[in-house]
Amino acid sequence: MELPVPVEKLPYRKSPEKQAELISNAAYDILELKIENFTESVPGETTSSLTERPGELPVVRTMVHYIAADGSSHGMERTDRGRGSERFEAGKHRLIKLNLYHLLRQEFGFPEAPWGILHGVRPTKIVHRLLNDGLGRDEVVERLRTDYAASWEKATVITDMAIRQRPFLAKSDRQTVSIYVGIPFCLTRCLYCSFPAHILPGKKGIERFMAAFRKDLLAARDLVQAYGFKVQSVYVGGGTPTSLPDDYFSEMLQLVKESFCCEHTVEFTVEAGRPDSMSEVKLAAMQQCGVTRVSCNPQTMQQRTLKRIGRNHTVESVSEMFHSLRRAGIPEINMDLIIGLPGEGVEDVRDTMEQITALAPDDITLHSLALKRGSRLKMNLADYELPEDDTCREMFAVAMDYVTKSGLKPYYLYRQGYMSGQMENVGCSRDGAESMYNIQIMEEQQTILGIGGAATTKVVDFRENRLKSVFNAKDLVTYERDIDVYIEKRRALLEEIYGKPQPEI
Numbered sequence: 001m002e003l004p005v006p007v008e009k010l011p012y013r014k015s016p017e018k019q020a021e022l023i024s025n026a027a028y029d030i031l032e033l034k035i036e037n038f039t040e041s042v043p044g045e046t047t048s049s050l051t052e053r054p055g056e057l058p059v060v061r062t063m064v065h066y067i068a069a070d071g072s073s074h075g076m077e078r079t080d081r082g083r084g085s086e087r088f089e090a091g092k093h094r095l096i097k098l099n100l101y102h103l104l105r106q107e108f109g110f111p112e113a114p115w116g117i118l119h120g121v122r123p124t125k126i127v128h129r130l131l132n133d134g135l136g137r138d139e140v141v142e143r144l145r146t147d148y149a150a151s152w153e154k155a156t157v158i159t160d161m162a163i164r165q166r167p168f169l170a171k172s173d174r175q176t177v178s179i180y181v182g183i184p185f186c187l188t189r190c191l192y193c194s195f196p197a198h199i200l201p202g203k204k205g206i207e208r209f210m211a212a213f214r215k216d217l218l219a220a221r222d223l224v225q226a227y228g229f230k231v232q233s234v235y236v237g238g239g240t241p242t243s244l245p246d247d248y249f250s251e252m253l254q255l256v257k258e259s260f261c262c263e264h265t266v267e268f269t270v271e272a273g274r275p276d277s278m279s280e281v282k283l284a285a286m287q288q289c290g291v292t293r294v295s296c297n298p299q300t301m302q303q304r305t306l307k308r309i310g311r312n313h314t315v316e317s318v319s320e321m322f323h324s325l326r327r328a329g330i331p332e333i334n335m336d337l338i339i340g341l342p343g344e345g346v347e348d349v350r351d352t353m354e355q356i357t358a359l360a361p362d363d364i365t366l367h368s369l370a371l372k373r374g375s376r377l378k379m380n381l382a383d384y385e386l387p388e389d390d391t392c393r394e395m396f397a398v399a400m401d402y403v404t405k406s407g408l409k410p411y412y413l414y415r416q417g418y419m420s421g422q423m424e425n426v427g428c429s430r431d432g433a434e435s436m437y438n439i440q441i442m443e444e445q446q447t448i449l450g451i452g453g454a455a456t457t458k459v460v461d462f463r464e465n466r467l468k469s470v471f472n473a474k475d476l477v478t479y480e481r482d483i484d485v486y487i488e489k490r491r492a493l494l495e496e497i498y499g500k501p502q503p504e505i
């Protein structure tokens with residue numbers, strides 16, 4: 001491994017957080033580049049040797065040789081071994097990353113990265129595995145510290161979070177599933193969005209989508225009936241499902257309710273994202289269909305930011321929407337916010353949190369802005385002033401402080417690529433208002449059937465403790481044209497994992 005510039009000239013030299021991020025990402029990137037195992041080390045390369053015996057945990061010795069800018073040659077090595085019930089392959093990857101992380105940190109004197117080598121989207125899944133191995137809370141925290149180099153703070157947060165999730169996960173078995181319904185339309189495209197949502201088309205375009213969607217939904221309903229699945233939660237997301245015109249929205253919601261809601265269903269969620277997509281008719285449809293949870297996602301309560309990110313609604317309309325949902329008796333209301341939006345500072349976040357917590361939603365999800373490929377923001381980055389990473393961290397801490405002081409506690413968390421400052425997305429709720437669907441989708445211990453544009457079906461293989469997925473097309477034309485193909489893929493995946501449905505006697 002040859003550094004492109006001398007260490008003392010690295011742009012990260014002055015910021016300990018940046019250094020930590022660099023070293024954590026370097027361990028990850030090197031692993032991506034060199035996943036093979038080598039028996040000989042060569043100057044300028046990173047090599048790992050592996051002891052492999054059937055049924056045993058891996059032992060990995062990692063050697064790094066590099067040539068410094070002054071021409072001197074350096075070598076270092078570290079050996080570590082697999083632990084507990086981790087799979088051989090997973091253990092091998094973890095150990096290479098861990099070895100590299102420690103070696104690079106020691107060699108260049110970089111500080112600890114908050115998440116260590118926990119690069120994955122769902123770090124709580126590791127906590128569940130350790131809890132399933134019979135470890136207690138403190139032992140799990142310790143293992144996250146030693147095996148993943150996570151900071152005490154992050155290790156504690158995700159361990160307590162996973163413990164909070166356990167009773168919810170225990171309510172699901174092999175026959176329990178959830179339903180995801182994807183309505184891939186929005187009224188305008190947000191600046192930071194890379195999701196394959198389409199601007200709402202005219203009547204003909206909506207009709208074409210609805211024809212494929214009805215077919216998709218009825219085929220999924222038939223599968224649920226044939227396998228005798230118990231539908232635990234139903235989630236209508238997108239896009240913004242409420243961007244559909246009133247009559248289509250009401251029809252879609254009624255169809256979803258009739259097809260899937262049953263005595264086992266504990267949660268029926270609709271993402272109503274933006275106030276400019278709501279109407280009295282849609283609110284009445286939600287009431288009639290027994291929707292239990294609505295997401296109202298302003299992202300910020302700063303008017304100038306709303307305009308900047310491409311939202312054609314006011315701050316006041318967010319509050320009006322929230323109050324109308326409360327008046328309609330929707331049991332749980334969630335609000336999503338993004339930290340790190342262009343042009344925002346700590347005082348903007350403080351003001352937003354004052355306004356949001358005054359409304360007292362049941363659930364607040366704090367997102368860290370991610371610069372996603374395909375978003376207008378990423379493509380035109382030079383046109384926007386983004387807060388520094390240190391400011392983002394301060395803003396996140398301020399927002400978290402408001403959330404916890406208003407009595408909400410973290411219950412799910414996920415991390416994304418392109419997220420600055422080693423941050424995360426955290427969902428917090430009052431006790432009893434945890435979203436079952438959010439927990440299930442994050443922990444991947446339950447089969448989820450996906451219907452609609454860009455929807456994913458995830459089927460849990462309980463024998464091998466693995467997840468297999470099939471995807472509906474993100475592109476609308478393909479989804480509508482090949483709907484029979486997607487229906488067949490979903491059916492075939494279920495048959496592969498669950499076998500053929502038993503005929504009723």
Ligand code: SF4
Nearest residue numbers: 186189190193197239
């Ligand atoms: S509302 Fe959501 S899906 Fe639609 S454009 Fe904005 S971020 Fe993307």
